[in-house]
Amino acid sequence: MSLIFKNVFYSFTQQRQISPLLNDINFAAAAGEFVSIIGKSGTGKSTLLKLACGLDQPSKGEILVQDKPVFPGAAGYMPQKDLLLPWRTVMENLLLAPEIQQQKRQKAEEAKSWLKKVGLWDYRNAFPHELSGGMRQRIAFLRTLLTGKEVLLLDEPFGALDAMTKKEMHQWISSLWKDLNKTILLVTHDLHEAVFLSDRIIVLHPTGETEELEVKLPRPRSAVLTNEMAGLINILESRITNEQHETII
Numbered sequence: 001m002s003l004i005f006k007n008v009f010y011s012f013t014q015q016r017q018i019s020p021l022l023n024d025i026n027f028a029a030a031a032g033e034f035v036s037i038i039g040k041s042g043t044g045k046s047t048l049l050k051l052a053c054g055l056d057q058p059s060k061g062e063i064l065v066q067d068k069p070v071f072p073g074a075a076g077y078m079p080q081k082d083l084l085l086p087w088r089t090v091m092e093n094l095l096l097a098p099e100i101q102q103q104k105r106q107k108a109e110e111a112k113s114w115l116k117k118v119g120l121w122d123y124r125n126a127f128p129h130e131l132s133g134g135m136r137q138r139i140a141f142l143r144t145l146l147t148g149k150e151v152l153l154l155d156e157p158f159g160a161l162d163a164m165t166k167k168e169m170h171q172w173i174s175s176l177w178k179d180l181n182k183t184i185l186l187v188t189h190d191l192h193e194a195v196f197l198s199d200r201i202i203v204l205h206p207t208g209e210t211e212e213l214e215v216k217l218p219r220p221r222s223a224v225l226t227n228e229m230a231g232l233i234n235i236l237e238s239r240i241t242n243e244q245h246e247t248i249i
């Protein structure tokens with residue numbers, strides 16, 4: 001397993017609620033699996049990703065990334081905002097982290113090859129303000145890929161994009177991911193996105209508990225909403241809105 005949450009509890013010290021924000025979270029993501037986390041606002045999705053990044057410690061329980069206790073930098077992280085530095089070109093942004101880690105020369109070839117592969121080579125010397133929202137997110141995703149980590153944590157990366165660009169990004173990530181063999185944990189509010197991209201969806205409830213839904217639809221998946229997809233989205237919607245939940249599967 002690439003990522004394991006074992007009996008994880010988490011409370012903020014200054015938290016007003018009596019029960020913990022995350023309440024005995026258990027799940028595992030296999031190598032190469034695409035898992036999404038959905039849930040109402042404030043249920044702790046971003047907190048869960050923060051723990052998976054090793055940026056904070058659970059109050060109780062264990063988090064393993066590739067069979068080792070998580071540490072900062074064990075997984076690649078992509079936030080909702082692309083955080084590209086406006087004064088650096090696309091290539092310079094891609095090579096920022098390698099530069100700090102003194103791996104710029106080794107990673108430069110890899111960065112070039114990714115830019116060519118995804119059709120952004122002509123933009124290598126462009127500055128972020130010269131790119132569309134979708135292009136910026138592609139660069140931000142490539143930057144996460146260049147970390148070379150097996151586990152990638154994506155926190156609502158397409159949340160700020162318009163509907164059409166978002167759809168294009170779904171197709172793009174999905175076709176890229178099938179050859180990557182990376183484990184992806186995606187936090188999203190978009191149920192269609194979760195169903196289109198995921199092998200498995202974890203619903204985080206306000207009680208701090210979870211339930212899971214396996215997405216058994218064959219790939220590549222239809223860009224147009226099918227009856228099966230709509231059915232799954234309905235199930236997820238009812239699970240999110242109904243706090244008195246029973247197990248889905």
Ligand SMILES: Nc1ncnc2c1ncn2[C@@H]1O[C@H](COP(=O)(O)OP(=O)(O)OP(=O)(O)O)[C@@H](O)[C@H]1O
Pocket residue numbers: 012014015021039040041042043044045046047048
């Ligand atoms: N540093 C903090 N100290 C205290 N409480 C916090 C802190 N950060 C977040 N919280 C609270 O923890 C809860 C979960 O926050 P989190 O951002 O993880 O939720 P989320 O499910 O990702 O929300 P959203 O869907 O709105 O992004 C919220 O009620 C939030 O107010």
